Amino acid sequence: TKKRDEGLRIVLIGPPGSGKGTQAPIIKDEYCLCHLSTGDMLRAAIEQGTELGKQVKAITESGSLVPDDTMVSMIKENIAKPECSKGFILDGFPRTVVQAEKLDKMLGEDDKKLDHVLDFSIDDSLLTRRITGRLVHLASGRSYHKEFFPPKVPMTDDVTGEPLIQRPDDNEVVLKKRLATFHANTKPVLNYYKHTGILSTIDASQSASFISNTIKAIFLSTFHFPQSFNVFS
Numbered sequence: 001t002k003k004r005d006e007g008l009r010i011v012l013i014g015p016p017g018s019g020k021g022t023q024a025p026i027i028k029d030e031y032c033l034c035h036l037s038t039g040d041m042l043r044a045a046i047e048q049g050t051e052l053g054k055q056v057k058a059i060t061e062s063g064s065l066v067p068d069d070t071m072v073s074m075i076k077e078n079i080a081k082p083e084c085s086k087g088f089i090l091d092g093f094p095r096t097v098v099q100a101e102k103l104d105k106m107l108g109e110d111d112k113k114l115d116h117v118l119d120f121s122i123d124d125s126l127l128t129r130r131i132t133g134r135l136v137h138l139a140s141g142r143s144y145h146k147e148f149f150p151p152k153v154p155m156t157d158d159v160t161g162e163p164l165i166q167r168p169d170d171n172e173v174v175l176k177k178r179l180a181t182f183h184a185n186t187k188p189v190l191n192y193y194k195h196t197g198i199l200s201t202i203d204a205s206q207s208a209s210f211i212s213n214t215i216k217a218i219f220l221s222t223f224h225f226p227q228s229f230n231v232f233s
């Protein structure tokens, strides 16, 4: 096995609306990691009208899962990019046990394939309000909430001034299907990581700032200086 001595590798797992996409940019900035959101990538492909976009539009809008092979190739291609060589956040992947197994294979010979798997745990009943009130900036993946995190100007992205949209899958009917898909296909992924010692469960019903602090505390409690780190250099 190969010793890996730098860069955090993090996986975020949680139901729709649990706050993965809210926390990922915060973690990314704090730890200089690349953020790979499979949902954002699929929405970008749909927006650009690519062949992949045409194939996945109906699947994502109905709340089902895109086939494993498509998602595995997408992640493989993105993880190999230079900007991800110093660590990454996987947001929305792996979502099935097959995807988790293929991710392990992809990360190859390293002694420690992943550093943290964060389980965003929250009761389904709290998610409807979060999902139906969400507004997103498609180009960046930034998300707001009509009530909880309103943009400074209504329906406008704070950073670019571009319009915000509501995702086509963010309605009560599709949310039910997305939750059922989560419980059937993604919950077993938590079991897959249970015995690895890297799984931490977070109470995702708390405020966003509380959750950010919890995540920082988890990382701090297990932080090891890279081998190349030398305080005297």
Ligand code: AP5
Residues within 6 Å of the ligand: 014, 015, 016, 017, 018, 019, 020, 021, 022, 023, 038, 039, 040, 042, 059, 060, 061, 063, 064, 065, 066, 067, 071, 091, 092, 093, 094, 095, 099, 130, 131, 133, 134, 135, 143, 144, 145, 146, 148, 149, 178, 204, 205, 206, 207, 208, 209, 211
């Ligand atoms: P994806 O985009 O990954 O959707 P999802 O998993 O359903 O997750 P969401 O983006 O809905 O939730 P989130 O946890 O990021 O919530 P957020 O932080 O925005 O996937 C979409 C589709 O793509 C899937 O259905 C599937 O078809 C396909 N797909 C993607 N990956 C795939 C894969 N690997 N395999 C197969 N298919 C795949 O928060 C939600 C709202 O709540 C926001 O408005 C936010 O402002 C607010 N909020 C956040 N935190 C808090 C808080 N603590 N308190 C109050 N409000 C909060």
